[in-house]
Amino acid sequence: MLCADQNFDVAQVIRFFRSKPGELIIYYELEEGERVSSRGIVEVCPETHRITRFLEKPEDRCTASRLASVVFYCIRRDTLSYLSHFIHLQPQATGRTFGVFWEWLVNKKKLDVFGMKLPTGFQLIGQVGLSDYTKWLTHYSTKKQDNPAKPITCRSYARVGLMGNPSDGFNGKTIAMTISNFWAEVTLVESQTLALVPHPLNDPTEFGSLQDLFCISRREGYLGGLRLLQATCKKFYQFCSKRGIALTKQNFTLKYDTNIPRQVGLAGSSAIVSATLKCLMKFYNITDNDLPKPIRANFILSVETDELFITAGLQDRVVQVYEGLVYMDFSKKLMDEQGYGNYVSMDMCNLPPFWLAYLSDPSDSGRIHSNIRQRWLNGEAVVVEAMRSFAELTDQARAAIKDGDWSRLAQLMDQNFELRRSIYTDDCLGPGNLRMVQLARQFGSAVKLPGSGGAVVGLCLDQARLVEMRQAFQEGGCVFCVIAPYNPSASSAAQA
Template identity: 85%
Template sequence: MVIAGDMLCADQNFDIAQVLRFFRSKPGELAIYYELEEGEKSSSRGIVEVCPETHRISRFLEKPQEGVTALRLASVVFYCLRKATLPYLSDFLTLQPQAQDRTFGRFWEWIINEEKLPVFGMKLPTGFQLIGQVGLSDYTKWLAHYSAQQQQCLAKPITCRSYARVGLMGNPSDGFNGKTIAMTISNFWAEVTLMESQTLVLLPHPLNDPTEFGSLQDLYCISRKEGYLGGLRLLQATCKKFYQFCSKQGIALTKQNFTLKYDTNIPRQVGLAGSSAIVSATLKSLMKFYNITESDLPKPTRANFILNVETDELFITAGLQDRVVQVYEGLVYMDFSKQLMDEQGYGDYIPMDMSSLPPFWLAYLSDPSDSGRIHSNVRQRWLNGEAEVVEAMKSFAALTDQARVALQGMDWSRLAQLMDENFALRRSVYTEDCLGPGNLKMVQLARQFGSAVKLPGSGGAVVGLCLDQVRLVEMRKSFQEAGCVFCVIVPYNPSGTIGTNSQD
């Protein structure tokens, strides 16, 4: 291991053991790099190009002149070398008789660009300072700066929010190489708060993760409504997967602990993506805490990460739709075609205009215990190539493309018709027994008032479009009298502007 003695790492909690583990997992040398800060010149550092899949450094430029490259990943004198590579140092020195050319930067430039030896890069989320000719006063100044930064971080918690979503078209074909349109709504959300602490603590939610009850009857009532699987497992699984991801991707995390807690007002067990919202908000907070950037974890990869937390760690049956729309936020068109998924590992995700949307409404069961087992055996039938299911998923995708055109053209009557067709198709594939009496009752009630209606998720709720405002008020009353919770949807727009109701 080679580290420049005059270099100061921006993070005093740097975990050198993680660097060694990553080095030993790779068949080559290791070079630490970081992303240049704004104003930092590339001509002052060795600049690297790193393959995002293999993490191998494909090109090294030693202090390039301004304008030579747009790359912003900078290598510093922090390397790990294998014993078998050490003889190359002698060869390099022989090739460079001039003392000014005998630098580690030139060595790596030669060994990577010309000798083609495998050298891998590991990213440090924070930067480096004081490289070169500096004095004691410079070190004192920067240490004071980092100390002040650390105190500021200790005092300021990180709070991140992710929103519930409604599937407007195409669901549940997202798990079957289909297409969907979904939207985040500001009516309901999950919120995660992270604060630095001496030990790592995951705080249980008093309602969703209860360990103390007033009586046996209280335990019965809470367990019946809330179930047994709270949000604490989601926090733990996300943290575990996050560390695993960063280790595999060559991102060196700092040795900092934190306390993590969550809150949510998303109704449980009614198919509004409450679980993935907690995972998404947790991931946001971890990324902020450890300075993980968009380039480290791009949005398509982030959606895959959230899905993997739920499917790989917690064995939850799910598709990508909810995770994609909660990462991108707003109104999103999603294409999960097999060719796209095979070629790039994710689909095409296109945010749509939200400036003028129709008056969507949402209703859900106050007691979702009879909401049905929505996914049933459809997945196995699809994997078996059963023609009815395969064609149905293609039809869901076709409906989504038509709905996209209707939304872009503000053709709300056509959109309402397509929503009804979406539910009819789902009903034919999943059958009424599978959908459950609660869902069917809500659909029937909505149709009495001439409203379009479909399931926004896995069951327990319905989303609709009623273009008659008078009947919308009457329908709300009927849903409430039937024991359902009813609300007019308020779309969540990440741009900060509120989508206007075209009926106003």
């Protein structure tokens, strides 16, 4: 056989084989135009990766699977004893093929056989000779020289929590929206070695002076985006290995850029992770079937919480994966039964003009998460009831958005903030956040925190007062902008 991209990582395959109590078959998804009747077809359990059925060159009507064996097998020593029995059952030489052998082992003998997917295309499976290999190797070599790999660039957008946050980490419900004002962008290009390029501002290693070091460190902190790239790559390899996906042996160079303000709760870190994951999926041809959107959100969260110990919830990762305006239900029943919540994309037509303001110096934005989680885990009634109320407000906001009742939505946004304030207290919210809320209310605008602190999102239905409020925020040392919602449907239509 000949892989249409590169040789796959045999070491990864061997590790996967050793982790399973049975034999191993490598398979791939048939390309358009390939018929199942030309290949050995496998049916695979997506949870256990066990091969449930093997069909040697079946007719189309016999199976819905388009997963084909690539004639690469790992067989345990004890299993070789089955060969003599199989040969005895096949007196005709035409029946003594590996495909028929595996069909017999899996379907008749019920042997434990597992599958590992290689996300690429194949040539030269079957009756071929040396000249066929030479021809295709020359083809791919020439193709690569004439058409060097183009860089892969992916964006993920900042988000604002419109309703329900911070209950996403407490089995609550939220509504959030991606905004095109701010984004993180990652670029991947194939290279001889694997390299991660530091960002000149976020990952500095050289400074003009000690004063420059002081100012940059105070404003940007010590933890840039390079760790996010590295953690995502590490977790991606681990995920693919556990999920039975054999990656091709290709190296790449990753670099990132972002204009999402740091430390103001607009999901800047998860945007970098999300954009990196998009690039890796495109580079290795990993599809939504291999990594479905709900699981992708879980993956992004695990990069931040498991690898980098960042306190976070699912809301940001879900909305950055689905994009647009998303309703999310994280009820315990759903999370326990399927491992993720119920995520529904909402209509973004005719949304009102939301606005966003954030602190130019977010050093006093407060410790938003405080000890609420422990109090919630302890079953403290006031916290448990608050999280239930966040969920109720979210359902009411969903109905208001559907009906275009923006006055009602504004009321609910104010209620969301007051509920949050009641359980987190002013000391935890921080004076900067409270000052921005108070300023917005002077102009009759609804206002709440869109994330963990350092920014506020609002809805002002009086356009004249909106202009006045912008000036007041800017005079108060804040950055102010009218939100430009990112609508993935509109973006796809424009590209088409």
